Amino acid sequence: MPVVTIHLMTGYDAATRRRIGTALTNAVAGVIDAPPEGITVMMPEMDPASYMRGGAPRQPGAPRPDPAELVRRFLETMEARDLDAARAMLAPGFTMTFPGAQRMTTLEELVAWSKPRYRFVRKTYERFDSLQDGQTAICYCFGTLSGEWLDGTPFDGIRFIDRFEIEGGRFTRQDVWNDMAEAKARSA
Structure with a gap:
């Protein structure tokens, strides 16, 4: 069964993480014939201070409204x-x-x-x-x-x-x- 991993910067609330998990599960189910309970989404969090892009630290993007x-x-x-x-x-x-x-x-x-x-x-x-x-x-x-x-x-x-x-x-x-x-x- 599919396993999806997305790395998130620390700071997203539980509701936002739940929306991401649901959206990723639905995206996978739309492409692969797998029941939702067979799709695993893992979201390890990382400290924003340990992430850089272009040599500059970045902040996590704000969640979009539901x-x-x-x-x-x-x-x-x-x-x-x-x-x-x-x-x-x-x-x-x-x-x-x-x-x-x-x-x-x-x-x-x-x-x-x-x-x-x-x-x-x-x-x-x-x-x-x-x-x-x-x-x-x-x-x-x-x-x-x-x-x-x-x-x-x-x-x-x-x-x-x-x-x-x-x-x-x-x-x-x-x-x-x-x-x-x-x-x-x-x-x-």
């Missing part, structure tokens, strides 16, 4: 309509695409677009799937929508998937798919 935690916080911030806090999480050039290929670049556009569709919507999360592609973190969020149509009729159990791209801890892109149009047609 993409799933960023996505959850962003979606909860949007649900609370705290647009200033949500806007602070967006990178310059942020774009979002919603059902019907509706492309928007500001949160205000999203609020205006949703206004004639429903009174409010809430998300129930089933799962978050994250991966890294170079400097871009990609996170998929799966779950169901509940809320109220404009006439006050409640709805729930509507499937959704959101896909986010994150660079430097800020959102660069969001793509949204859901069954809201189908559910609305059934309720009419």
Whole structure:
């Protein structure tokens, strides 16, 4: 069974080491037909003072934020309509695409677009799937929508998937798919 060794400078917390171990296990399982329990990841630590590159001592890189935690916080911030806090999480050039290929670049556009569709919507999360592609973190969020149509009729159990791209801890892109149009047609 595969054994992966990565040398880390001392100082990474347990949560960061756990994320590294999970990511390496998943990377190996994606290439080699091995069950996760058969993949060993070893992370010996070394004193940063004993490491040099180019003749100069180096410091360990900071851990990236967990993409799933960023996505959850962003979606909860949007649900609370705290647009200033949500806007602070967006990178310059942020774009979002919603059902019907509706492309928007500001949160205000999203609020205006949703206004004639429903009174409010809430998300129930089933799962978050994250991966890294170079400097871009990609996170998929799966779950169901509940809320109220404009006439006050409640709805729930509507499937959704959101896909986010994150660079430097800020959102660069969001793509949204859901069954809201189908559910609305059934309720009419």
